[in-house]
Amino acid sequence: xxxxxxxxxxxxxxxxxxxxxxxxxxxxxxxLYWLTGRVVNGYFYLPAEGAPRLFLKRPxxxxxxxxxxxxxxxxxxxxxxxxxPLPRRLMLEDGTLPYNEYVRLxxxxxxxETVGGSQLLRRLRMIKTPxxxxxxxxxxxxxxxxxxxxxxxxxxxxxxxxxxxxIERLMRLHGSCGVFHADxxxxxxxxxxxxxxxxxxxxxxxxxxxxGAGQDACLPLGANGTRLEEGMAVMVDMxxxxxxxxxxxxxxxxxxxxxxxxxxxxxxxxxxxxxMERTARPGVSCAQLYRDxxxxxxxxxxxxxxxxxxxxxxxxxxxxxxxxxxxxxxxPRSQDVLQPGMTFAFEPKFVIPGVGAVGIENTYLVTDEGVxxxxxxxxxxxxxx
Amino acid sequence: xxxxxxxxxxxxxxxxxxxxxxxxxxxxxxxLYWLTGRVVNGYFYLPAEGAPRLFLKRPxxxxxxxxxxxxxxxxxxxxxxxxxPLPRRLMLEDGTLPYNEYVRLxxxxxxxETVGGSQLLRRLRMIKTPxxxxxxxxxxxxxxxxxxxxxxxxxxxxxxxxxxxxIERLMRLHGSCGVFHADxxxxxxxxxxxxxxxxxxxxxxxxxxxxGAGQDACLPLGANGTRLEEGMAVMVDMxxxxxxxxxxxxxxxxxxxxxxxxxxxxxxxxxxxxxMERTARPGVSCAQLYRDxxxxxxxxxxxxxxxxxxxxxxxxxxxxxxxxxxxxxxxPRSQDVLQPGMTFAFEPKFVIPGVGAVGIENTYLVTDEGVxxxxxxxxxxxxxx
Numbered sequence: 048x049x050x051x052x053x054x055x056x057x058x059x060x061x062x063x064x065x066x067x068x069x070x071x072x073x074x075x076x077x078x079l080y081w082l083t084g085r086v087v088n089g090y091f092y093l094p095a096e097g098a099p100r101l102f103l104k105r106p107x108x109x110x111x112x113x114x115x116x117x118x119x120x121x122x123x124x125x126x127x128x129x130x131x132p133l134p135r136r137l138m139l140e141d142g143t144l145p146y147n148e149y150v151r152l153x154x155x156x157x158x159x160e161t162v163g164g165s166q167l168l169r170r171l172r173m174i175k176t177p178x179x180x181x182x183x184x185x186x187x188x189x190x191x192x193x194x195x196x197x198x199x200x201x202x203x204x205x206x207x208x209x210x211x212x213x214i215e216r217l218m219r220l221h222g223s224c225g226v227f228h229a230d231x232x233x234x235x236x237x238x239x240x241x242x243x244x245x246x247x248x249x250x251x252x253x254x255x256x257x258x259g260a261g262q263d264a265c266l267p268l269g270a271n272g273t274r275l276e277e278g279m280a281v282m283v284d285m286x287x288x289x290x291x292x293x294x295x296x297x298x299x300x301x302x303x304x305x306x307x308x309x310x311x312x313x314x315x316x317x318x319x320x321x322x323m324e325r326t327a328r329p330g331v332s333c334a335q336l337y338r339d340x341x342x343x344x345x346x347x348x349x350x351x352x353x354x355x356x357x358x359x360x361x362x363x364x365x366x367x368x369x370x371x372x373x374x375x376x377x378x379p380r381s382q383d384v385l386q387p388g389m390t391f392a393f394e395p396k397f398v399i400p401g402v403g404a405v406g407i408e409n410t411y412l413v414t415d416e417g418v419x420x421x422x423x424x425x426x427x428x429x430x431x432x
Numbered sequence: 433x434x435x436x437x438x439x440x441x442x443x444x445x446x447x448x449x450x451x452x453x454x455x456x457x458x459x460x461x462x463x464l465y466w467l468t469g470r471v472v473n474g475y476f477y478l479p480a481e482g483a484p485r486l487f488l489k490r491p492x493x494x495x496x497x498x499x500x501x502x503x504x505x506x507x508x509x510x511x512x513x514x515x516x517p518l519p520r521r522l523m524l525e526d527g528t529l530p531y532n533e534y535v536r537l538x539x540x541x542x543x544x545e546t547v548g549g550s551q552l553l554r555r556l557r558m559i560k561t562p563x564x565x566x567x568x569x570x571x572x573x574x575x576x577x578x579x580x581x582x583x584x585x586x587x588x589x590x591x592x593x594x595x596x597x598x599i600e601r602l603m604r605l606h607g608s609c610g611v612f613h614a615d616x617x618x619x620x621x622x623x624x625x626x627x628x629x630x631x632x633x634x635x636x637x638x639x640x641x642x643x644g645a646g647q648d649a650c651l652p653l654g655a656n657g658t659r660l661e662e663g664m665a666v667m668v669d670m671x672x673x674x675x676x677x678x679x680x681x682x683x684x685x686x687x688x689x690x691x692x693x694x695x696x697x698x699x700x701x702x703x704x705x706x707x708m709e710r711t712a713r714p715g716v717s718c719a720q721l722y723r724d725x726x727x728x729x730x731x732x733x734x735x736x737x738x739x740x741x742x743x744x745x746x747x748x749x750x751x752x753x754x755x756x757x758x759x760x761x762x763x764p765r766s767q768d769v770l771q772p773g774m775t776f777a778f779e780p781k782f783v784i785p786g787v788g789a790v791g792i793e794n795t796y797l798v799t800d801e802g803v804x805x806x807x808x809x810x811x812x813x814x815x816x817x
Contacts, residue, residue, distance in 0.1 A: 075617055086618075212601060213601075224650065252472050252473035263609050291649070
């Protein structure tokens with residue numbers, strides 16, 4: 048783990064030097080985990096030159112040198128005690144720290160200039176280390192094991208929520224951490240999404256690939272109590288959070304016989320995916336991958352069903368790691384190209400009114416030559432009986 | 433529901449007038465729910481005088497007049513279209529909006545002065561409406577039903593996590609929304625906390641009443657895989673999130689015979705609770721309730737076990753509603769006094785090294801004369817067999 052952290056610190060230091068920043072102070076959970084290997088209560092500081100230091104409001108065993116503090120106003124004094132020069136240009140997490148906590152840190156480092164660092168941290172986290180890739184492989188393996196057992200959860204007459212609850216239990220028994228991490232103050236989701244029947248068309252306020260009305264107005268997303276009936280597609284897109292690093296996978300299950308249109312749309316999703324697997328490699332643009340997928344959907348006469356009907360998501364894939372929605376995003380306007388070490392989910396999905404959603408999602412690692420699929424599980428629609 | 437919202441809007445308007453604020457713009461989920469009855473993707477604006485308006489990035493049916501926008505920079509133009517004057521002093525959510533989103537809104541309303549409103553909103557949300565109290569009663573009733581079934585989840589040889597997973601399933605089957613809302617950017621918890629044996633002493637980075645090592649370094653809190661053995665206390669403090677408004681309740685279960693010290697400490701917790709129930713009424717200070725509890729713990733020779741051992745929480749209760757950690761907080765330094773319509777959890781707990789944690793937690797409504805307990809369930813330690 049120590050080498051792992053050194054690797055990340057070195058990359059962050061180089062980025063700081065390039066930006067003319069003297070130090071970076073991090074205090075929100077995902078960035079703390081990325082830079083220290085665990086969540087602590089306090090601040091992690093990395094100078095552009097020299098060793099990092101933790102300033103802890105609660106004691107924790109981390110292997111990183113630390114100083115105890117009670118509040119951020121004590122940071123300059125604690126820096127002096129630790130022999131750390133105060134940064135002139137300090138990088139802070141402008142995208143995840145609340146306004147008043149950011150301003151409180153600005154005031155604590157009175158004379159310093161502060162610059163936002165969240166986007167830079169997102170771009171560093173976009174390229175995974177070998178250890179991070181191993182964690183994602185482990186999550187993907189466990190996620191596939193759980194998905195394989197989904198038919199055993201089904202009983203005729205169940206609702207979508209009842210089926211989801213049994214899957215949640217299986218996930219937890221196989222090591223799911225429970226909490227489903229997504230980047231963005233308003234991006235809430237419980238343990239994933241299960242959509243069946245007409246509910247797959249329902250728009251949701253959340254920027255996930257598909258919607259669903261949900262259980263309650265405080266979280267309008269996903270399963271809504273729909274009774275699973277003959278002819279419904281059941282799309283399962285539950286979290287792959289079996290380590291801190293997530294995988295993302297979607298498979299479709301069928302109650303009885305699905306209409307031909309749904310079967311055909313599922314086959315188109317598999318085709319779109321196979322095409323992406325052939326063309327994706329370092330240097331290929333994320334925007335091109337989106338356009339290719341949309342073009343194939345249009346050729347198949349399914350543009351109006353692609354990524355939703357009443358509301359259509361404008362992406363077909365997304366980076367993934369500690370958060371389910373990392374960089375890059377496969378949108379028509381993305382400026383990113385694939386790079387080795389990126390990990391992303393690809394999810395060309397189609398909503399068939401009254402039937403449900405069909406299509407597959409897999410998680411990929413970008414290698415030197417192309418992409419490697421991490422979520423290994425058969426992709427055909429699985430009957431529920 | 434419409435009267436419900438009018439009630440809240442009126443209270444917010446009066447508070448804005450008192451603060452010299454012309455309008456309040458809200459966009460984070462809990463405040464959106466509080467002010468509109470649901471989570472939407474966009475902004476809710478309430479002027480100090482006149483009707484509210486939603487500015488929506490995704491369409492939603494709310495019953496509130498709305499204007500579609502794509503990005504916050506369009507807000508001034510959308511205000512003009514809707515005939516709304518631009519606020520000179522605009523209140524924003526400084527405690528929950530990320531720094532860069534707050535600044536983006538400041539820039540969009542170029543000429544305006546902005547003031548932080550999160551603390552004001554917290555203080556308004558502290559006093560519940562009759563409808564909110566009904567929602568909390570409903571959550572408390574379902575939470576008690578689930579807790580009553582906990583012994584049926586137990587099998588000898590289980591780990592703490594395995595028991596918790598079966599409780600999670602029961603919770604979900606009884607309508608738990610799943611997601612456990614806590615205020616604060618770094619306050620993460622899955623569906624609650626179950627602590628047994630030596631794990632109850634483990635400190636955690638999170639500001640909840642007790643700790644526990646947790647499953648993974650990305651969420652070091654709660655159950656950690658401890659095998660449940662003879663002589664262990666199992667403290668169950670799982671979420672009461674059966675509506676958007678939570679109740680909070682803790683009960684203790686025993687594997688075999690607990691040592692006398694644990695039984696005695698549990699009785700002290702019940703005594704401390706009974707004393708609070710006799711003394712709490714409008715006008716009583718929250719600091720006094722904390723000091724009373726600590727004094728009783730000290731008289732019983734249990735000060736070193738009160739609210740933890742290696743790390744001791746400095747509160748014995750907390751407001752609760754849409755978030756599990758609302759105002760007031762029952763700490764030694766609180767300036768708050770109880771007021772009718774407040775709802776709070778009271779949780780005098782003791783950690784007994786090697787055994788686990790004991791004590792009870794209940795949720796109360798402050799009435800005109802005293803407090804009313806909402807979480808009605810026997811409070812003695814329940815044997816697991």
